[in-house]
Amino acid sequence: MTIEVNKLEGDFSKGKLIPEDMKTGALFQVDVNPQGKKTYDWIQKNNVIINNILSHHGALLIRGLPIGGSRQFGTLLQQIFGMELLPYIYRSTPRTELKGHVFTATEYHSDLLIPQHNENSYSNNWPTRIGFLCVVDSDTGGATPIANSRNVYLDIPLPIREKFESKGVMYVRNYSDIDLPWDVVFGTKDRSEVEHFCLNNNINCEWSKDGSLRTTQVNPSFIVHPESKERIWFNQAHLFHISSLDKQVTEDLLKVVGTDRLPRNAYYGDGSEIEPEALELIRKSYEKHTIRFSWRRNDLLLLDNMRFSHGRESYIGDRKVLTGMAGPSSFISNRIF
Ligand SMILES: [Fe+2]
Secondary structure (H helix, E strand, O other): OOOOHHHOOHHHHHOEEEOOOOOOOOEEEEEOOOOOOOHHHHHHHHHHHHHHHHHHOOEEEEEOOOOOOHHHHHHHHHHHHOOOEOOOOOOOOOOOEOHHHOEEOOOOOOOOOEEEEOOOOOOOEEEEEEEEEEEEOOOEEOOOOEEEHHHHHHHOOHHHHHHHHHHOEEEEEEEOOOOOOHHHHHOOOOHHHHHHHHHHOOOEEEEOOOOOEEEEEEEOOEEEOOOOOOEEEOOOHHHHOHHHOOHHHHHHHHHHHOHHHOOEEEEEOOOOOOOHHHHHHHHHHHHHOEEOOOOOOOOEEEEEOOOEEEEEOOEEOOOEEEEEEEEEEEOOOOOOO
């Protein structure tokens, strides 16, 4: 479904699609002038239209709304989503938790990019909504590009899609200081709590004699969106697979730990190797559908985490982007909204 811009009212009537020629799967940007209204009041007045855009379209950038830091950001997200924010359990990346389940965006080398991904799509549980706030925009780069996951799905050649759909994706993780240690990922130092979490989430876990942990998990490669009923590319095979790393880093890692102990890797669900050419075509599809905008301070980006993936460009200078997630959904419970 597309946004009929001429039917929108108030601040939203001057909104624009990015890119402008893309009618489906574009980012909708609205430049806001609250004219002395408090931010909470502005959100309250416009919350129906905000949620309509999110429900029917999936990506909204609100620019110009004064937001006074992480605490207010968390409260605003709860006000918009109408749900409590979620903790970040079984995490894939390092983040710092601020107050009230607001996190810093992934703390990852500024000179490297983070590929497109739907948050937690390697897992049984994921948030249906995700929000980002730009607190400090970097001097150069540092954008959070997004991509419509349905368009990505449709552009992946059918034989590749079919193979992924029939086999699923196996995610293999070995936890250590090279990537993330298991107590950080699972938020506990208690092994039995980790085992309990894994049991409840269809994750196979094995402890080694040296105390290290290895997990394997098989999940589908796609989901059907609960509202649009469209098929959506929803996995992180291209990100977990060893081929996502720099060539030199890969060589060094293989020398130090070997294939079996790589911090993370992805296979087809039956354990067979994913062809590098297939992953390249998947990455190309993401690239083709990537929508980019430059962050400005106080930019509020709201996404349907199923309909849109996000990533991060490399950057120079300081950059501070906060994030919060809401609306748990899962393959197990099918709790969708
Ligand atoms: Fe992310």
